[in-house]
Amino acid sequence: MEFSIKSGAPQTGPNGCVVAGVFEASRLSGTAAALDAASRGYLTRIVRRGDMRGRLGSTLLLQRVPGLAAERVLLLGLGERKEFGVSAFRDALRGAANALKELGAKDALLYPADLGVAGRGLPWNVRQAVLGLRDAFYRFDQLKTQKKPPAPALASVALAIGGAPVTLQARAAVKEATATADGVDLARTLGNLPPNICTPTYLADEARKLARQFKLGIEVLERRDMERLHMGALLSVTRGSHQPPKFIVLRYAGAAKKKPPLVLVGKGITFDTGGISLKPAGEMDEMKFDMSGAASVLGALRALAAMRAPVNVIGVVPACENMPGGAASRPGDVVTSLSGQTVEILNTDAEGRLILCDALSYSERFEPLAVVDIATLTGACVIALGHVATGLFANNQRLADDIRAAGEEAWDRVWQMPLWEDYQEQLRSNFADMANVGGRPAGSVTAACFLSRFAKKLRWAHLDIAGTAWKSGREKGSTGRPVPLLVRLALRGARAR
Ligand code: BES
Numbered sequence: 001m002e003f004s005i006k007s008g009a010p011q012t013g014p015n016g017c018v019v020a021g022v023f024e025a026s027r028l029s030g031t032a033a034a035l036d037a038a039s040r041g042y043l044t045r046i047v048r049r050g051d052m053r054g055r056l057g058s059t060l061l062l063q064r065v066p067g068l069a070a071e072r073v074l075l076l077g078l079g080e081r082k083e084f085g086v087s088a089f090r091d092a093l094r095g096a097a098n099a100l101k102e103l104g105a106k107d108a109l110l111y112p113a114d115l116g117v118a119g120r121g122l123p124w125n126v127r128q129a130v131l132g133l134r135d136a137f138y139r140f141d142q143l144k145t146q147k148k149p150p151a152p153a154l155a156s157v158a159l160a161i162g163g164a165p166v167t168l169q170a171r172a173a174v175k176e177a178t179a180t181a182d183g184v185d186l187a188r189t190l191g192n193l194p195p196n197i198c199t200p201t202y203l204a205d206e207a208r209k210l211a212r213q214f215k216l217g218i219e220v221l222e223r224r225d226m227e228r229l230h231m232g233a234l235l236s237v238t239r240g241s242h243q244p245p246k247f248i249v250l251r252y253a254g255a256a257k258k259k260p261p262l263v264l265v266g267k268g269i270t271f272d273t274g275g276i277s278l279k280p281a282g283e284m285d286e287m288k289f290d291m292s293g294a295a296s297v298l299g300a301l302r303a304l305a306a307m308r309a310p311v312n313v314i315g316v317v318p319a320c321e322n323m324p325g326g327a328a329s330r331p332g333d334v335v336t337s338l339s340g341q342t343v344e345i346l347n348t349d350a351e352g353r354l355i356l357c358d359a360l361s362y363s364e365r366f367e368p369l370a371v372v373d374i375a376t377l378t379g380a381c382v383i384a385l386g387h388v389a390t391g392l393f394a395n396n397q398r399l400a401d402d403i404r405a406a407g408e409e410a411w412d413r414v415w416q417m418p419l420w421e422d423y424q425e426q427l428r429s430n431f432a433d434m435a436n437v438g439g440r441p442a443g444s445v446t447a448a449c450f451l452s453r454f455a456k457k458l459r460w461a462h463l464d465i466a467g468t469a470w471k472s473g474r475e476k477g478s479t480g481r482p483v484p485l486l487v488r489l490a491l492r493g494a495r496a497r
Pocket residue numbers: 272274290347349350351352376377378379380382437438443466467
């Protein structure tokens with residue numbers, strides 16, 4: 001889908017479909033009022049008849065409205081005017097997108113500023129419109145041979161910015177959002193691919209493709225490299241699997257060499273059975289999404305490279321499978337991490353922290369500005385925050401504040417959790433420097449506490465995306481979160497310097 005920026009009045013120019021908002025109690029938005037005037041009160045009459053009450057996200061399609069050049073007008077319910085905020089904006093947009101998907105119109109005209117959220121500014125509204133529409137139009141049907149729904153006709157969307165001149169800012173917002181949406185799509189597709197296809201080798205090949213396409217630096221460490229480096233924690237996780245592990249390092253250099261990079265570390269467990277501490281069968285298929293952190297890192301790098309962001313970012317992806325087997329790690333095994341610290345593996349299902357701790361130690365060599373790891377780390381985080389907020393933990397409050405702000409900007413929100421010393425004692429072990437689990441209380445916090453022991457030399461934050469990376473049930477599928485947040489975070493850093 002192509003996006004463009006237009007200025008001018010809604011009633012002029014031919015178009016497949018113009019989208020116009022209606023608030024609750026049938027009150028016309030600015031765009032709708034302009035269309036109404038051009039059609040001599042046609043919209044008012046429709047609305048008075050009670051066919052469009054303005055319920056949030058509802059739509060009514062009008063054909064051949066007299067006095068208008070557009071073939072169709074899509075009335076879009078915006079809900080209560082005084083309650084119209086970011087959530088309503090996104091719900092309304094989804095309603096519009098779902099209606100547009102079903103139309104024969106090849107092009108559409110949308111006024112994000114008309115639906116827009118006060119106080120957010122035009123670039124924000126434009127970005128959200130692009131991301132919202134692209135999100136609704138995403139499809140994953142490459143593995144279906146039958147009954148694929150037909151592709152929507154809509155090929156281009158003009159985002160109109162009222163009477164204002166076509167600003168560079170709005171164009172830049174489209175470019176940024178389109179690149180971000182491509183990154184989100186990549187992350188979603190990698191997440192949705194089944195675990196027999198999306199293996200560590202597949203992830204490495206995808207990273208190589210990105211490197212070729214966007215001229216990124218790439219290095220893929222093999223098992224023998226990890227052995228030479230003494231990544232004992234990571235290696236302990238891959239032992240039960242027949243799939244070779246990969247440790248992917250992808251570099252995007254958009255700024256001067258001397259500028260320290262932002263390092264993004266993504267958990268890349270391509271399937272998590274739990275290992276010898278085997279998970280129950282119910283919903284185990286969803287553990288194909290356990291590489292969502294890795295997918296978000298690749299997606300964010302793709303987005304930043306495509307928009308030529310003036311930043312240096314390095315993606316680090318430890319990728320392997322967590323399988324049971326004769327060679328698999330046992331509960332009680334003690335392993336030595338890259339940092340030299342020893343870990344007693346009390347539960348082989350707490351594998352994410354074992355691959356991440358070695359990746360964090362490895363990241364020290366980049367002398368980074370900051371390191372952010374992204375991981376579907378704990379079921380406990382889903383219990384704490386549900387599917388709305390990503391869990392945020394950090395050893396540096398300025399970095400945490402930056403991430404929180406980036407999440408608000410992208411509406412890909414996080415909630416900060418404590419990382420207090422008091423929780424560390426739950427990781428005590430009688431046989432090693434620490435255990436890999438801290439018991440049931442505050443499970444997402446003790447997981448973060450474990451990681452913090454390997455991030456002492458870093459400005460570091462951890463994002464637990466266990467509740468936000470995918471949806472279950474009928475709508476099962478990857479969300480692509482937190483690619484939008486990571487992109488904003490990198491761009492914020494670029495602006496601050
Ligand atoms: N990948 C899982 C976390 C997970 C579970 C995410 C369910 C989303 C939904 C992780 O590797 C894991 O198994 N964590 C354990 C840790 C426990 C053994 C301390 C968990 O959360 O149960």
